[in-house]
Amino acid sequence: xxxxLHKNQRQRAPSQRSLATRxxxxxxxxxxxxxRGFEGASIRDIARAAGVQGALVSHHxxxxxxxxxxxxxxxxxxxxxxxxxxxxxxxxxxxxxAESALPLRQVLHCFLAPFIHQTLHGGANWSAYxxxxxxxxxxxxxxxxxxxCFDPTARVFLEExxxxxxxxxxxxxxxxxxxxxxxxxxxxxxRWRIVGLSQAETAEDLTAExxxxxxxxxxx
Amino acid sequence: xxxxLHKNQRQRAPSQRSLATRxxxxxxxxxxxxxRGFEGASIRDIARAAGVQGALVSHHxxxxxxxxxxxxxxxxxxxxxxxxxxxxxxxxxxxxxAESALPLRQVLHCFLAPFIHQTLHGGANWSAYxxxxxxxxxxxxxxxxxxxCFDPTARVFLEExxxxxxxxxxxxxxxxxxxxxxxxxxxxxxRWRIVGLSQAETAEDLTAExxxxxxxxxxx
DNA sequence: GTCTATAATGAGATAGAC
DNA sequence: GTCTATCTCATTATAGAC
Numbered sequence: 001x002x003x004x005l006h007k008n009q010r011q012r013a014p015s016q017r018s019l020a021t022r023x024x025x026x027x028x029x030x031x032x033x034x035x036r037g038f039e040g041a042s043i044r045d046i047a048r049a050a051g052v053q054g055a056l057v058s059h060h061x062x063x064x065x066x067x068x069x070x071x072x073x074x075x076x077x078x079x080x081x082x083x084x085x086x087x088x089x090x091x092x093x094x095x096x097x098a099e100s101a102l103p104l105r106q107v108l109h110c111f112l113a114p115f116i117h118q119t120l121h122g123g124a125n126w127s128a129y130x131x132x133x134x135x136x137x138x139x140x141x142x143x144x145x146x147x148x149c150f151d152p153t154a155r156v157f158l159e160e161x162x163x164x165x166x167x168x169x170x171x172x173x174x175x176x177x178x179x180x181x182x183x184x185x186x187x188x189x190x191r192w193r194i195v196g197l198s199q200a201e202t203a204e205d206l207t208a209e210x211x212x213x214x215x216x217x218x219x220x
Numbered sequence: 221x222x223x224x225l226h227k228n229q230r231q232r233a234p235s236q237r238s239l240a241t242r243x244x245x246x247x248x249x250x251x252x253x254x255x256r257g258f259e260g261a262s263i264r265d266i267a268r269a270a271g272v273q274g275a276l277v278s279h280h281x282x283x284x285x286x287x288x289x290x291x292x293x294x295x296x297x298x299x300x301x302x303x304x305x306x307x308x309x310x311x312x313x314x315x316x317x318a319e320s321a322l323p324l325r326q327v328l329h330c331f332l333a334p335f336i337h338q339t340l341h342g343g344a345n346w347s348a349y350x351x352x353x354x355x356x357x358x359x360x361x362x363x364x365x366x367x368x369c370f371d372p373t374a375r376v377f378l379e380e381x382x383x384x385x386x387x388x389x390x391x392x393x394x395x396x397x398x399x400x401x402x403x404x405x406x407x408x409x410x411r412w413r414i415v416g417l418s419q420a421e422t423a424e425d426l427t428a429e430x431x432x433x434x435x436x437x438x439x440x
Numbered sequence: 441g442t443c444t445a446t447a448a449t450g451a452g453a454t455a456g457a458c
Numbered sequence: 459g460t461c462t463a464t465c466t467c468a469t470t471a472t473a474g475a476c
Contacts, residue, residue, distance in 0.1 A: 014441090015441080018442095021441080021442085036259070037257055037260075037359070039256070039260040040258070042469065052442080053442070053443055053444080054471090055444085055472075055473095056442065056443080058470080058471060059441075059442080063471085135358075137409075137410070138409040139409070140409075143412075172429060174413075175414045176429075178410050178414050179403035179406060179433050182402040182405070182410070183402050185358075185402070186398055189357075189359070190357070190398050190402070192363075193398050194394065206395075212440040213396055213437035213438075216439060216440035217432070217433035217434065217436050218433075220432040220436035234459090235459080238459060238460095241459080262451065262452085264450080272461095273460070273462080275453085275454075275461065275462085276459075278453065280459095283452085
């Protein structure tokens with residue numbers, strides 16, 4: 001353990017201060033990428049918002065593209081965990097036998113509720129993250145990032161939906177899933193439209209409305 | 221009519237060549253704004269794509285923001301016309317008496333079909349326009365443009381939907397309308413996801429699938 | 441790890457000749 | 459209407475001191 005390490009390995013653990021700075025930078029990047037998109041947010045803006053010098057952003061985040069990918073990936077794992085935990089909990093509660101299918105609405109709820117809850121009640125960071133994901137999801141340029149971060153979990157839910165709708169065509173289910181994700185993301189990007197019309201709805205109301213819409217859509 | 225005109229009025233009609241150049245510029249801008257977003261597409265790129273000098277883009281389009289707004293507005297009127305014509309034709313065919321409500325599915329079809337048909341079969345320009353609208357619709361920065369271009373027609377359809385669903389809450393209808401528009405736009409931005417899964421669908425198939433999804437959602 | 445300074449590039453806009 | 463040339467500013471990235 002006292003031998004020399006290769007140059008590209010970390011020589012020692014980063015300090016607490018370094019970690020805090022790094023998180024401030026990632027938070028600022030998340031916020032600005034969400035507000036203005038990838039090209040609209042400059043490294044300088046991010047540095048200023050984080051209260052550091054521009055060079056530090058490059059130091060912690062690498063190139064601008066790498067920084068973007070890192071920020072997207074950062075909360076993706078947590079989101080996946082929340083979704084899969086919700087699914088596991090629902091299965092455990094249904095408990096009868098391991099292979100019985102969950103009701104469709106419950107599957108959809110496990111997918112939608114964590115996202116909506118976090119983006120609406122998880123503070124400014126999660127709110128920004130929701131809008132960030134909307135960017136990722138609507139621009140083919142980030143297709144690879146989206147696949148890495150979200151496809152594995154999506155696949156799990158697609159299978160679960162297929163089990164809940166045994167007579168439905170797999171292709172139609174996939175199309176509906178894309179529609180559902182779009183509608184879900186519209187809560188982040190177009191909430192002003194909805195809230196401006198139906199005043200002061202809670203996250204639970206919105207979740208229920210979206211669930212009604214999507215469940216009926218899947219069944220059709 | 222032979223008097224001198226004020227300086228900011230057009231002294232004479234633009235030449236055919238000028239109009240053709242202007243349209244080339246607008247087409248190129250539409251394509252690049254759709255592909256890379258507002259900040260991702262530079263005036264220089266647009267000029268190169270149109271085969272003109274950069275100064276000409278400013279000449280015809282004004283500032284970059286004005287150019288963007290112009291390109292969005294350009295096809296918006298045509299789209300509105302197609303939608304309202306479809307609605308009028310459906311009403312004329314139902315013909316019974318002028319105040320009877322159209323069936324929900326028919327109203328939604330009149331709204332969705334023109335957009336889907338144009339963006340899928342209207343050539344590269346309309347395809348780009350669809351992706352452009354997805355940008356406009358997901359970024360609050362373009363809220364004003366969106367309202368100017370699309371709200372009047374949306375209002376007409378919202379009323380028609382409310383007539384088709386007399387017992388439904390107006391606020392819920394509005395929320396569902398936002399979900400529907402999101403799902404519609406996802407056909408432009410995420411078609412690779414859907415098509416990659418359900419192979420070789422026609423525009424009519426996709427329209428029907430989206431209609432099934434949204435009609436059921438509204439009824440829920 | 442953090443900072444200053446700067447390199448290298450590209451951006452949007454416009455003046456003025458033709 | 460179109461083009462050349464140029465202004466001014468912001469961009470990402472990095473080298474090197476501390």
